[in-house]
Amino acid sequence: MSDEQGPVSPPKQTLSFLRHLLRSRGIEPKAKLGQNFLIDLNLLDLIVRTAQLAKCDAVLEVGSGTGTLTGKLAQAAGCVVTVEIDDDFYTLVRELMQGYPNVKCLHADVLRTKNELNPDILASFDLAAREQGCARRKLVANLPYVVATPVIANLLLTDDRFERMVVMVQWEIAERMTASPGTHHYSSLAVLVQALADVAIVRRVGPTVFWPKPKVDSAIVLIVPNREKRAKVPDLVRFRVFLRNLYAHRRKNLRGALVGWPGGRRDKAEVDRQLAQLGISGQVRAEDLDIEQHLRLCEVFG
Numbered sequence: 001m002s003d004e005q006g007p008v009s010p011p012k013q014t015l016s017f018l019r020h021l022l023r024s025r026g027i028e029p030k031a032k033l034g035q036n037f038l039i040d041l042n043l044l045d046l047i048v049r050t051a052q053l054a055k056c057d058a059v060l061e062v063g064s065g066t067g068t069l070t071g072k073l074a075q076a077a078g079c080v081v082t083v084e085i086d087d088d089f090y091t092l093v094r095e096l097m098q099g100y101p102n103v104k105c106l107h108a109d110v111l112r113t114k115n116e117l118n119p120d121i122l123a124s125f126d127l128a129a130r131e132q133g134c135a136r137r138k139l140v141a142n143l144p145y146v147v148a149t150p151v152i153a154n155l156l157l158t159d160d161r162f163e164r165m166v167v168m169v170q171w172e173i174a175e176r177m178t179a180s181p182g183t184h185h186y187s188s189l190a191v192l193v194q195a196l197a198d199v200a201i202v203r204r205v206g207p208t209v210f211w212p213k214p215k216v217d218s219a220i221v222l223i224v225p226n227r228e229k230r231a232k233v234p235d236l237v238r239f240r241v242f243l244r245n246l247y248a249h250r251r252k253n254l255r256g257a258l259v260g261w262p263g264g265r266r267d268k269a270e271v272d273r274q275l276a277q278l279g280i281s282g283q284v285r286a287e288d289l290d291i292e293q294h295l296r297l298c299e300v301f302g
Helices: 015-025 041-051 068-076 087-099 119-131 145-158 171-178 188-196 236-246 254-259 268-278 291-301
Strands: 057-062 079-084 103-107 111-113 136-142 162-170 197-205 218-225
Touching: 015 087, 041 068, 041 136, 041 162, 041 197, 041 218, 057 068, 057 119, 068 079, 068 087, 068 103, 068 136, 079 087, 079 119, 087 103, 103 119, 111 145, 136 145, 145 162, 145 171, 145 188, 145 218, 145 236, 162 171, 162 197, 171 188, 171 197, 171 218, 188 197, 188 236, 188 291, 236 291, 254 268, 268 291
Parallel strands: 057 079, 057 136, 079 103, 136 162
Antiparallel strands: 162 218, 197 218
């Protein structure tokens, strides 16, 4: 990935352009892969501005799509590694990105399993960053809906080198990540993300800015990993497993959830004693607790 060639303008991802491009190649967007392409150029620009890119940045993009965002990222960043699982779109984007010497296209699944990122992707990303002398790493992507949550969660858990993440996700996922204690959308995802990062919704967007139109609203979300917060979670894997088990039966009160633990029932009197020491009522539900209380619970019951 040298920089002998100058940058070229990315394709204009308008509705007419996309329809013509895909029709000419016999490609149909696949709903099962969450292939909904952003056709509002102003929103594409907003994503790039929110990422605050510079030539010292290496960008990981998950879901190359038709390459419009990829090209915009390549113009602003030092290098871009874009990952696409679909055969047709990988071939398309690899061809379209030939004018961008700082773009590396990968044909792969970003996930090895639901709970693990593909290590080959991270290795290729690190190599590209080193080759281009990029000191900072960022995730910027219109994330396919089917992988949005595991990509964000796994990246926060497994890699503390990412300075910033700017992602387009379903509105429901954005609500769940930013929810406050005691609200309907507060869950293990909110606790996990907020325990490791600062998260905010940048813009809510409707279905009309995509083609094909999804059935739900989406949102641009900014996630900034916070190392001070991360330092308060000594065992990330343990914390993730604890949250998953704690919220397995979220309608139960805290005492009931801890007594009927998936790994084996606990003694009720002992649970009551430990909760009293923590100063937490067993009658509340997990979703009523703040991040600090979840961390304290994990130390004792995780």
